[in-house]
Amino acid sequence: MRGWLRLTVGLLAVVLGALWTVLGLGYVEGSALTDERLWAAAGPVVVLIGLVALWFGMRARRR
Template sequence: MSRTVAVVLGVLCIAMGLLWTFQGLGYVGGSPMTGVTLWAVVGPVLALAGLALVVVGGRARRRE
């Protein structure tokens, strides 16, 4: 996986994780996910996985 792909995928995971967290906590309405505790737990897990992807992608050395 290239560095750019890892970082972009990581940022998308962070964004989705934050959205799911806020929906699960009831801060973002208009979805069947709103107020469901499962999403308040899954969201931070996804955000942390995305953060790990960003860190790994940012530290990966380019092959020459």
């Protein structure tokens, strides 16, 4: 069970960050986040945090 929490949180962060980026850039309509620069900037940061969490989760799973 080592690393599963990090993998889950990392995957969730990558998906959420990608969604925020797409919403912030205005590619998806119908949300309060659409065309907001804050979400277009915060999304990639969350994606990077998620990728780091995935990397640490994969390292924990290999041991």
